[in-house]
Amino acid sequence: MTALVSASTRRLRAILGLTGGTYLVLLITILLPLAAMLYFSFLTVTPIGGRTASFTLKHYTDIFTKPLYRVNGQRSLMLGFQVTLICFALGYPAALFLARHIKNRWREALLLLIVLPFWSNGLVRTFSWTMVLTDSGLVGQALQAVWPGAPSIDLMFSYPAIVIGLVHAYLPYMILTCYVSLQAIDDSLAEAARSLGASSFTIFRRITLPLSLPGVVAGTVLIFVPVLGSFMEPRILGGQQAIMLGTLIENQFTASFNWPLGAALGFTMLAVVILIMGICYPVLKKHLSAN
Amino acid sequence: MASTSGRTGGIFAIGYVGVILLFLYVPILVMMLMAFNASPLYQLPFDFDLVWFKALAGNDQLLTAARNSVLIAIANTVIATTLGTLTALAFARYHFFGKSLLQILLIPPITIPWLITGTAMLIFFFWTGIGRGLHAILLGHVALSLPYVVIIVGSRLKSYGVALEEAAATLGANGWQTFWRVSAPLMAPGIVAAALFAFAISFDQFVISYFLAPVGVSTLPVEIYSAIRKGFTPEINAISTIIILASMAMMLAFARFSKFGGER
Known part of the structure; x- marks a missing residue:
């Protein structure tokens, strides 16, 4: 009997010892900070430096009634949709080609080349666009030399510059998640459809696209959520007038x-993020279990 | 499918992916190239010069920030890899009440936008007296790295199962012998990959560091950001070039250890 008890205590001690450190860190860096943030969001002033704060709902009512927040919130959502849509339009064909038409060694090399810049510093990659989106730069001059009278690419400090920078930052996500889904589709399905007389377009529309949907949804979540929270890209590429929900919070x-x-504002954004995750969770779960 | 699309389909496909790669790489290459141009205003024609790399060697502010970044990345790698590996082991070995809750708790650090986690940490650390500074930045980086370490090491543990460890135990090995002679060598590639990943996450992290860095203390990305905002010179291109090359070298090493991005 005593041996049994000590064995289960030892087991419990082992589990606590192995996981304790990780969850202590997550407690003081994620859970408690989010709780503190929620508490702060109901205060009148920042209770630091001797100031006394009282409880208020004013910030939340402001967020939902004042046009400043509604307009910027809508702009951030719009930015998220546009960036995600462009990433899908550019990335899905690339994923399809990689999964279907490009063979082993080429495929490995190209996939590696696509993820390689992805893990290099996002700040530096955003900065690199300031070198490109000007007519006097290397790309602008080369373009004018090859194509005299080419349209100006001087897009710095404009909305399109923010979109370009964000698409550049998140495109690899969409390519990778779609590739993983497309790769998992059994070739014999398409062959069966073809032998029954389906055209290539029908096969794509009725088999390939629906079966790769989980990858598209995963890519959408992975892009939409961080774009919603972006503030560095709008600041660097959009200049002073680029106000987004993210820059508003940073301010x-x-x-x-x-x-x-x-x-x-942060908690309102978090609510939107959780809503998106909730909607996409059933599809995402399929994506994860399929691979 | 392959017979109808054939060779031309393959060439068109590679061409399309090539255009995507151009979009991904051209800005980075232009940025790197301009680090070697003498003009402080990025003026053309191109005039090769190493003046900006030399200027870097005398820029104490950037060098201090770079040293901070490397030190934090190393400390983060050691702490996150150790704690994360232990947790992955617990998940692989034991079934216990609350395990799935613990696994779900790994999701927030990697899915909530850094802007929110960063400002939440700022509030909490300031409020409780943990304060801002390199120690706070390190804590934040460990939190972001831990989920990835648990996932990477965990998938390695799953791939070989417990059969080999049970065999060792059956043959008379004790717990330590089993761990050091069987488990550790099998886990090693996963641990190395996780460590490389943790280093890269910390070294590249900007948002969390930005909110947790007090005036006068900074990491390399924080320093670069304030330089970009205030007005920059090709010196920023020079340091960025070094960062990009270092990150890509690490990513290649990671790909080697985790067999990521290729075969299935």
Whole structure:
């Protein structure tokens, strides 16, 4: 009997010892901070430096009634949709080609080349577009030399510049997730459809596209969520007038020291993120279990 | 399918992917090239010069930030890889109450936008007196790296199962012998891949560091960001070139150890 008890205590101790460190870190870096943020979002002022704060719902009512937040919130959602859609339009064909038409050694090399810049510093990659989106730069001059009278590519500090920078940052996600889904489709399905007289387009529309949907959804979530929270790309490529939900939140913490408002904006954004995750979860689960 | 599309289909496909690769690489290559141009205003014609790399050697602010980044990345790699590997072991070996909850708790650090986790940490650390600084940045980086380490090491553990360890135990090996002679060598590639990944995450991380860095303390990305915002010179291109090349070398090493991106 005593041996049994000590064995289960030992087991419990082993589990605690192995997982304790990880979850202590996650407790003080994620769980408690999010709880503190929620608490702050209901305060009148930042309760630091001797100021006393009282409870208020004002920040949340402001967010849902003042046009400033509604307009910028809509702009951020729009940016998320546009970037995701362009990534899909560019990335899906690339994934399809990689999965269907490009063979072993080429495929490995090209996939590696696609993910390689992806893990290099995002800030540096955003910065690199400031070298390109100007007419006096290397690309602008080369374009004018090859094609005199070519349209200007001087797009710095404009909305299109933000979109280009974000598509550049997140395109590899879409290619990879779609590739994984497309790769898993059994070739014999297409062959069966073909032998029954289906055209290539029908096969794509009725078999390939629906079966690769989980990959598209996974890519969409992986792109839409961080774009919604982006502030560095709009700041660098969009200049001063680029106000997004992300830059608005950043401002409350770095410039205006209105942490409660920033916290309320952050939690509103988090609610949108959780909503998106909730909607996509059933499809995502399929994607994960299929691979 | 292959018979009808044939060779021309393959060439068109490679051409399309090539255009995508141009889009991904041209800005980076132009940025790197301009680090070697003498003009401080990025003016053409191109005039090869190493002046910006030399200037880098005398820029104490950037060098201090670079040293901070490397130190934090190393500390993060050691801490996150150790804690994450232990957790992956617990998940692989034991079935216990609350395990799936613990696994779900790994999702927030990698799915919630860094802007939100970063500002939440800023609030909490400031409020509780943990404060800002290199220690706070390190804590934040460990939190972001841990889920990836658990996933990478965990998938390695899953791939060979417990059969070999059970065999060792049957043949009379004790717990430590089994761990060091059987488990550890089998886990090693997963641990190395996870460590490389953790280093890269920390070294490239900007958002969390940005909110947790007090005035006068910075990491390389934070320093580069303020330089870009204030007005930059090709010195930023020079340091960025070094960062890009280092990151890509690490990614290639990671691909080797995790067999990522290729065969299935």
